[in-house]
Amino acid sequence: MTSPTGEQRDGDAPSTDMMGLRERKKLQQRDAIERAMLTRVLELGYDRATIEDVCDDVGISKKTFFNYYHSKDAAILGIRHELPDEGDIARRLGPPDADRGSNYLDTLVDVMMLGFSTMPANGETAALRKQVIRKMPQMMFHSHRMTLELQHRISRVLRTYLQERPDRRVFAGSPADDGEDAALDDEIMLAASTATSLARMRYMQSLREGDVVPVPSMRAMLTDYLDRISQTGPTAEGLPD
Template sequence: MTQPHGLRERKRRQTRSRIVDSATSLVEKHGFDNVTIEEICADAEISKRTFFNYMESKDEAVLGTLPVAFDEDRLAHFVDTPSDNLVHSALGELATLMSELHEGDNDEFRARINQRRRNIIAKEPSLALISFTRYRELAAHLHDAISRHLEKHPGDRRLQGLSDGEEATALVSLIRESLFFSNARSTDSCPSTDDLLELWTDSALQLTTLSKGLHW
């Protein structure tokens, strides 16, 4: 008998949460290199095949999922829709993606996982390089999306002395630094899409305010 869609989705979220809970707990206790995927699967009471239905790697289970690309519909909407603030538009799309990824997580669970991840990276700073690599993948995707948007909507440009690609690079740099800055400021809660977007855009605002106050 086929399960109702809502029940299937709830079970999927529960399974994903178990994987993340097991992965972060084991790695916090024993170290990243000392924990295998097989051990995570045993602790979460799932098969290895099930693990890879939810995670691309141990890295993702331990450090979290970073959306590195818009889906086809979201990308088309971003490219086609005029915007007077592309940083805000891009952050809005990313906030929605992040909220969808963590839909169903309660505040207590999210706080516990976030704290474990902070502890893990504090003990093993080299793991931060993995996160940085994923941010580079996201930056490359955003650069392509923003370049296509600027080509289609030249009126949305702000740096007239630069090429579309150069302005896209500048915008992606601000987006990336806003995300980094937000990570340093964030709480252990599980923010909604609106709360996440507010945090990210405020970080972008603080960075641009700082830049405007500098004399060159």
């Protein structure tokens, strides 16, 4: 997906006209594998859909399959084999003296999206994936381990970033005598968790809408929900033990 100016947005799959021949072939191969896997899952069920049969359908070896995906679940969900490392996350946040227009949370959501899917925004593969997710919503939890690892990486990078750029902190604070900074710990925990939740929401929304929803729109949706839920029902203090 591109911005109104035609620029590529972080976290979105690149358009084919921006790729070389080799990259286009890889994307086509990936799409063929995912389409074959999704078709077999829908026709035969999860347990009877095997990697061996998918390889036969596409005409590739198991070695080639595992060059693209680390598991059957990854092919079903379209999850990338490689997660962004801490260096890549730091580069996306920018150097300490960079003047970025967006807040760091939006950048972290884009990073988290890389751990969810490289699926096209529309087309046959996206339609098949929608059917599978609707039929087996529990599939979304199969990516939990990869998501958790990426969340840990984000937390470590964000700590360094906010220590170097205290002006970007949301919660003001300073280290105590023992070196602990409770406010910073809270901010990192909330930022990493919120980025994960927003990325998952964005992914599910893309399945439903057929397009990648802008991060600010997802933030606004979450903020509106939290505002509304805080005005209804009992508070935590009012709940029974």
